[in-house]
Amino acid sequence: MTDIDWDELRAVATEAMHRAYAPYSRYQVGAAALVSDGRIVSGCNVENASYGVGLCAECALVGDLHMSGGGQLVAFVCVNKEGQTIMPCGRCRQLLNEFALPGMLLETVSGIRTIDEVLPDAFGPRDLEEVSR
Numbered sequence: 317m318t319d320i321d322w323d324e325l326r327a328v329a330t331e332a333m334h335r336a337y338a339p340y341s342r343y344q345v346g347a348a349a350l351v352s353d354g355r356i357v358s359g360c361n362v363e364n365a366s367y368g369v370g371l372c373a374e375c376a377l378v379g380d381l382h383m384s385g386g387g388q389l390v391a392f393v394c395v396n397k398e399g400q401t402i403m404p405c406g407r408c409r410q411l412l413n414e415f416a417l418p419g420m421l422l423e424t425v426s427g428i429r430t431i432d433e434v435l436p437d438a439f440g441p442r443d444l445e446e447v448s449r
């Protein structure tokens with residue numbers, strides 16, 4: 317976990333950001349994550365004329381994760397058009413948590429944080445295992 321190349325992750329996120337479809341907000345976002353097997357997955361935001369249907373960059377990223385073989389997320393970053401690191405929105409923290417390796421790291425506006433720090437007491441897959449169905 318200590319040898320994460322954050323510069324590379326940010327570069328991949330920036331590349332993804334250039335593919336964003338954000339004609340309504342004009343706020344382009346790119347996200348990238350390191351997967352447990354060493355792959356890097358990425359995504360951009362894809363908006364819609366029906367505004368509420370727009371997809372965050374993290375949605376495309378988890379799609380890329382699954383389409384390229386699955387696995388767990390080790391480290392994550394997302395950037396805007398200015399190349400600034402931005403926080404994943406609340407819904408996207410939940411999306412990321414589903415596929416997070418325990419202790420997954422995020423580069424945030426306040427430094428490197430764990431998934432548990434940005435989504436404390438998360439509801440996750442294990443909560444569903446605990447109930448009898």
Ligand code: THU
Nearest residue numbers: 341343345361372373404405408
């Ligand atoms: N956005 C993302 O792609 N990810 C986030 O975590 C924050 C917000 C997008 C959604 C929308 O297309 C634009 O940024 C403005 O909110």
